[in-house]
Amino acid sequence: MRIQIEGIKKHPWFKKNYLPVKPSEEEVNLDDVRAVFDDIEDQYVSEQSVAKEGGPLMMNAFEMITLSQGLNLSSLFDRQQDYVKRQTRFVSRKPPRDIISSVEAVAESMGLKVHTRNYKTRLEQISANKVGEFAVVLEVFEVAPSLFMADVRKASGDTLEYHKFYKNFCTKLENIIWKPTEDVANPSVLRSLTC
Amino acid sequence: MGCASSKRSKQLHGYEDPSVLAAETPFTASEVESLEELYKKLSNSIIADGLIHKEEFHLALFKNRNQRNLFADRVFDLFDLKRNGVIEFGEFVRSLGIFHPNAPVADKIAFAFKLYDLRQTGFIEHEELKEMVLALLHESELVLSEDIVEMIVDKTFSEADTKGDGKIDLEEWKAFVSKYPSLIKNMTLPYLKDISIAFPSFVVLPEIEDSDVSVSVNGD
Numbered sequence: 001m002r003i004q005i006e007g008i009k010k011h012p013w014f015k016k017n018y019l020p021v022k023p024s025e026e027e028v029n030l031d032d033v034r035a036v037f038d039d040i041e042d043q044y045v046s047e048q049s050v051a052k053e054g055g056p057l058m059m060n061a062f063e064m065i066t067l068s069q070g071l072n073l074s075s076l077f078d079r080q081q082d083y084v085k086r087q088t089r090f091v092s093r094k095p096p097r098d099i100i101s102s103v104e105a106v107a108e109s110m111g112l113k114v115h116t117r118n119y120k121t122r123l124e125q126i127s128a129n130k131v132g133e134f135a136v137v138l139e140v141f142e143v144a145p146s147l148f149m150a151d152v153r154k155a156s157g158d159t160l161e162y163h164k165f166y167k168n169f170c171t172k173l174e175n176i177i178w179k180p181t182e183d184v185a186n187p188s189v190l191r192s193l194t195c
Numbered sequence: 196m197g198c199a200s201s202k203r204s205k206q207l208h209g210y211e212d213p214s215v216l217a218a219e220t221p222f223t224a225s226e227v228e229s230l231e232e233l234y235k236k237l238s239n240s241i242i243a244d245g246l247i248h249k250e251e252f253h254l255a256l257f258k259n260r261n262q263r264n265l266f267a268d269r270v271f272d273l274f275d276l277k278r279n280g281v282i283e284f285g286e287f288v289r290s291l292g293i294f295h296p297n298a299p300v301a302d303k304i305a306f307a308f309k310l311y312d313l314r315q316t317g318f319i320e321h322e323e324l325k326e327m328v329l330a331l332l333h334e335s336e337l338v339l340s341e342d343i344v345e346m347i348v349d350k351t352f353s354e355a356d357t358k359g360d361g362k363i364d365l366e367e368w369k370a371f372v373s374k375y376p377s378l379i380k381n382m383t384l385p386y387l388k389d390i391s392i393a394f395p396s397f398v399v400l401p402e403i404e405d406s407d408v409s410v411s412v413n414g415d
Contacts, residue, residue, distance in 0.1 A: 061351035062311070062371075062378050065327045068334055069257060070266030071310075071381050073294060076255050077233065077390075089335050144346050147339075180340050 056096045056119035059141035059149060067151060088166050089151045090177045096140050096148050099176055103138055103150070106172040110165075112136075122155065134161055147178075211285040220292030222387075227288055229391045234284050247282035265330040269310045294384045303382035308368045318362035319355075324348050 008014050067089070069075070092099050096119055103121060104114045112123040119140040124133060134157030143149045152169075154162040170177065213227040222230065237255050238247045247255075252271050254260040274282045274290040282290075293302050309315075313323045325348045332339060339347075355363045355371040363371070372378050 060354070060375065061324055061328050061347050062355075063375065064347070065266070065311070065331050066378060066381050068264070068266045068331050070264035070268075070270065070334070073256070073270070073291075073381070074384055074386075075257070076237070077384075077386070089337065091337055091339065144343055144350075147343060149337075180338060180343075 056140045056142050056148065059143050063141075064143065064149070088153075089149055090170065090173070091143070092148050092150065092176045093146055093178045094148075094176045096142070099140050099148060099150060102173060102176045106169060109172070110168065133157060134165070136162065136165065211288075216285065216288045220289055221295035221297040222288065222292060222390075226387075226390050230288055230291065231284070233390075234287050238282075238284075245284075247287065249280075252282065264334065265313075265327065266310070269313065273306065273309055291384075291387065294382060295387045296383055296385055297388075298383075300379070303379045304369055304372050305365070307372070307379055307382055308365050316362075318364050319368065320362050321348065321352050324352055324363075 003011070065071070094102070100116060100119060100121060103123075104116060107114050107121075107123045110125075112125045115122045115124070121138050122135060123138065124135045135155040136152060137155045138150055138152045141149050141151065152166065213224040213231075216222065216227045217224040220227075234247070235245070237251055238245050240251045240254055241260060242248055242251070249268075249271055250260045253262045253264070253267060256262070256267050257264070271282065272278075274286055276286045276289070277283070292298055293306050308319070311319050311323065311327065313326065314320075325344065328344060328348055332344070352363070353359075355367055357367055357370065358364070
């Protein structure tokens, strides 16, 4: 009688150096992979934009454009199906040191731990259901004289929780977030390109 | 022995042999097979025809098929090498290859230039840079005054336009990128190197029943 698959598997010849393949049942969540790589990407880039004396990094128009979600192809690999805006940002006319200290104060009042280095700060909290740590990275850039942009990204944790956090966070930061009222730039030019 | 690959070629339009694609991109043949898995998922998400349509691309990027985004449109157009309105498998792999950590930096720089050359004139014009800044602000739900947007665009543009002819050519773009390397940061997807972990290719092959396989042992 010829040997069946089970017989092969039991045969010592087969068992030699054999590592059974274990297909993963769980959804692969690339957020944490991405969180690690968010910093590793910097290894592929040898230097950051030149910062003014003791100030935040300058961000030029092209650097601003690279913030777009449409240019972030890593989401093609994401298995999460819900629509979420992963990247969020606000502008401020306050001095960057004040922006950072306001962010730190608000984060602490929300029960988050704060780690700041220059104009980049990491906010962390053990998430409610203890599944993973919730962490957010915020970085302040200068986009024009006395105009700063704070780019906020989820570093790890649940995306829905991040959304709730961001809404709450911005409400508490109202006094530093700038919303111009007069002479606003016209986005109608966009329609001809995006239809 | 050839039945697995011919089965696949019926499912995938623009199918090219994994070893050919591996030879012409930074991917290995097994990474190309993992990309097949991803491609199948994306290309059948709305219209089950094995081709990535623009809506399916939007769905994949934003989890929202109706999301309108200038930059996503540019990426789609550049991936669509044949310009037939869909991204085929071969186009998908070749274009993603540019985002591989091992891809030549010159390719990434050239790709980014073509991305931003909205009207494909061979130059990035002042108006195009302004349109892109406005698109980013719009996407971020940020509002800035006309003056400030002009200031931001003018400053960057004049710095990049070293020849002062009112447009940025590829040469000027290359020099600008070497000054600000983070400009091509999103032209590299680090975990493309580990694509087979997220999308194991063995899932593609059909189950082999025990009764189908028989092996002679000990001179049987």
